[in-house]
Amino acid sequence: MNISPDSIIFWENGFFKLNATIVFTWVVMAVIFLISWLATRNIKVDTPISRWQNILETIVQAMRGQIEDIFQQNPDIYLPFLGTIFLFISISNLLDFIPGYSAPTGSLSTTTALAVCVFFAVPVFGIIKRGVGSYLKNYIEPSPMMLPFNIIGEFSRTLALAVRLFGNIMSGSMIVAILLSIAPLFVPVIMQAMGIMIGQIQAYIFAVLAAVYIASATRVHETEEKK
Amino acid sequence: MLDNISIIGAASVIISGLTIAIGSIAPAIGEGMALAKALGAIAQQPDEANTITRTLFVGLAMVESTAIYCFVIAIILIFANPFWNFVVQQAGG
Numbered sequence: 001m002n003i004s005p006d007s008i009i010f011w012e013n014g015f016f017k018l019n020a021t022i023v024f025t026w027v028v029m030a031v032i033f034l035i036s037w038l039a040t041r042n043i044k045v046d047t048p049i050s051r052w053q054n055i056l057e058t059i060v061q062a063m064r065g066q067i068e069d070i071f072q073q074n075p076d077i078y079l080p081f082l083g084t085i086f087l088f089i090s091i092s093n094l095l096d097f098i099p100g101y102s103a104p105t106g107s108l109s110t111t112t113a114l115a116v117c118v119f120f121a122v123p124v125f126g127i128i129k130r131g132v133g134s135y136l137k138n139y140i141e142p143s144p145m146m147l148p149f150n151i152i153g154e155f156s157r158t159l160a161l162a163v164r165l166f167g168n169i170m171s172g173s174m175i176v177a178i179l180l181s182i183a184p185l186f187v188p189v190i191m192q193a194m195g196i197m198i199g200q201i202q203a204y205i206f207a208v209l210a211a212v213y214i215a216s217a218t219r220v221h222e223t224e225e226k227k
Numbered sequence: 228m229l230d231n232i233s234i235i236g237a238a239s240v241i242i243s244g245l246t247i248a249i250g251s252i253a254p255a256i257g258e259g260m261a262l263a264k265a266l267g268a269i270a271q272q273p274d275e276a277n278t279i280t281r282t283l284f285v286g287l288a289m290v291e292s293t294a295i296y297c298f299v300i301a302i303i304l305i306f307a308n309p310f311w312n313f314v315v316q317q318a319g320g
Contacts, residue, residue, distance in 0.1 A: 066281075069277070069278070160289075164295050166299070167295035167299050168295065170302070171295075171298055171302075204284065208281060
């Protein structure tokens with residue numbers, strides 16, 4: 001039994017290995033690209049809009065509203081990053097019901113890459129919003145004693161972000177695989193449906209946690225605002 | 228007389244069972260308490276349901292991560308045990 005799609009290798013040439021994680025990441029990217037390209041081919045402002053434009057506008061508007069709720073400020077500069085992360089995880093978990101497909105988020109490499117993106121996005125957005133000095137001052141608040149703990153917290157939450165997504169998706173596919181050998185008739189279908197729901201919840205949680213981390217770095221404290 | 232392979236195999240299976248069994252107790256209780264409080268809060272202030280639900284999901288994800296760590300360790304012990312691989316390699320080589 002494979003615990004991650006990393007070990008399924010389609011093609012190998014010397015150092016370079018093409019495993020299932022990479023291939024299915026490309027598949028997800030292609031799906032996202034094709035849908036957005038088809039939907040935005042002829043977008044228009046006046047009322048009879050196409051169904052695809054309608055659904056895409058709904059998704060983007062919903063994400064925008066959620067981010068605005070968390071940040072309490074204009075969400076436009078955060079929307080591309082957080083929205084892309086959410087859509088990628090969501091689509092890659094959603095396609096899990098297709099036979100032969102295994103979600104790239106069920107591999108620790110993919111989730112680590114996503115978590116590292118969040119790890120670097122936090123200081124980038126923090127510095128854009130507050131400037132270098134004000135952002136670095138964040139680490140020695142409320143007192144310089146807290147500096148090591150703040151730095152450890154930065155790393156441990158990145159680890160938690162990666163392992164949480166990986167563990168949830170991997171456990172979903174593993175439960176289905178175990179049930180297939182015990183009760184293969186109908187039971188795995190129910191668990192697979194639950195796996196899709198869990199995948200959507202995990203995509204939401206990953207995006208919201210990334211948003212919360214970025215928001216905590218960009219938020220200017222009330223004491224600073226008064227000065 | 229037990230050889231190394233039997234000892235490591237038995238220890239891995241028993242410990243992985245114990246890991247997931249003990250490790251899921253505290254997160255389950257914690258998640259139950261958080262959910263109960265959130266439901267109470269939604270019942271009191273239905274207008275704030277959106278904020279409460281979002282905070283609840285984030286909090287549950289935080290609480291759940293300890294259980295997920297236990298699960299990952301149990302899976303590693305069963306499917307990708309480094310000690311097992313080492314001993315099998317020693318025996319084979």
